[in-house]
Amino acid sequence: MSIRTNPMKAVDVLLKRLRRTRSIFQERGRNEPFDGKSEKLSQELEKINDLFLRVKRNEDELLDTLTEVYGRLGKLDRKRILQLGRWQDSTSHHIEVENEEFLKELRFLKGLKYLSLRGISRIFKLPSSIVQLKNLEILDLKACHNLETLPSDISSMKSLTNLILSQCNLLDAMPKGIEKLTQLKVLKGFVINSFTKTHCRILDLSRLNQLRRLSIHIKAEAAIKDIDFENLKQFSALEHLKISWGVSDTSYSDIPITLPSKLKKLHLECFFGQKIPKLKVVELFSALHELKITGGKLQSMNHHNRNKMRKNVEILHLKYLKDLKVDLRDLQKIFPRLKYVEMKGISNHTYTEWSIDQTGR
Structure with a gap:
């Protein structure tokens, strides 16, 4: 038995x-x-x-009740979840629409909580009617490559917890009002461009005290000031941060980035400086334990950052850095607590993966 x-x-x-x-x-x-x-x-x-x-x-009665409950939940879920975009990230799964007129009908789905338009081509703008979805919590617009603007009154979508704008390459800027979405926990694809009074800046986002994940894309024509990245220190709950550079002005490569004290993971993408950027922390202690650097002009890891930030890094990813030459011993000196390293597509390593278990330590 x-x-x-x-x-x-x-x-x-x-x-x-x-x-x-x-x-x-x-x-x-x-x-x-x-x-x-x-x-x-x-x-x-x-x-x-x-x-x-x-x-x-009462087995038959129980099964009937369970079946009814299951069906009811299915109907409720269909009313609350709308997946129009693709599930896969592969470009082979292509979705294209004639125009965005069909989106105007979404305003009738008052109970909608999740909406995905991921990867749909030829959506150039979101209709203002989409902000009528007062209960919407997750809006996924990843890889909507033709999307150029967001609704100017996006601030009325008070229930949003996740706003995903990654790979929306034609977005010029973020409208004012995003900083009023106080329930946001995930914001991906935030754009920094030339500044105007109608654009939302990093400083504005510091009001989002529930924000856990943030990814920032710096456009080619962006005007960056030291204070922009200094304001990151005010993000009291931020744990994951990604910064990607589209700008190539070398005068910006020495701008220091001040990291919030609770940050656990940092991803730097396409950084154009030859030396790792100046990474500062608010406090002597830093929670940062994972650092990822992908693409760019980096030539040396041994620069700046001789502080508590480096001391706590345990996981390191270095990818597609053709100008970088570095060995494992060097990295262990720079980051004394290293437990895992992945190097791919750098000048002296096609692919290397190392973990502390391999050394028997």
Whole structure:
């Protein structure tokens, strides 16, 4: 008998054994009473057995009820979730629409909580009617390559927790109002461009005290100031940060990046400087334990950052850095707590993967 795989049978068998044991105690007239703990367990099993018997007697009724509940939940989910975009990231799964007129009908889906338009081509702008989805929590627009603008009144979508704009390459800027989406926990694809009063900046986002994940793309024509990345220190809950560069002005390569103290993962993509950027932390202690650098002009890891930030890095990814030449021993000196390293497509390593387990340490 398997108690785990057949609990209904196990209850019946164990109850019989408990009853038999109790009767043996009584028949022999032993001085000690039937074990108190066993008596309590017996009573619990009696209750469970009664429940099982009721379920068995009403099995058909139970199955009918379960079927009805399941169907009802399915209908509710269909009303709350709308996946129009692709599930896969592969470009071979291409979706294209004639225009974005069909999106105007979404305003009638008042209970919608999740909307994905991921990877759909020829959506140039979102209709203003989309902001009528007051209950929408997740809006996924990843890889909508033709998308140029977001609704100017996006601030009215107060329920949004996830706004995903990654790979929306034609987006010029972020409209003012995003900083009012105080429920946001994930914001991917935030664009920095030439500044105007109608654009949202990094400083504005510091009001989002629930933000956990943030990815920033710096456009080619962006005007960057030191204070832009200094303001990151105000993101009190931020744990994951990605910064990707489209700008190639080398005068910006020495701008320091101040990291919030709770940051755990940092990804730098297409950084155009030859030396790793100046990474500063708010406090002496930094939670940063994973650093990823992908693409760009990096030639040396041994620069700046001789502080507590480097001391805590345990996981390091270096990818597609054709100008970088570095060895594992160098990295272990720079990052003394390293436990895992992945190097791919750098000048002296086609592919190298190392973990602390490999050395027996």
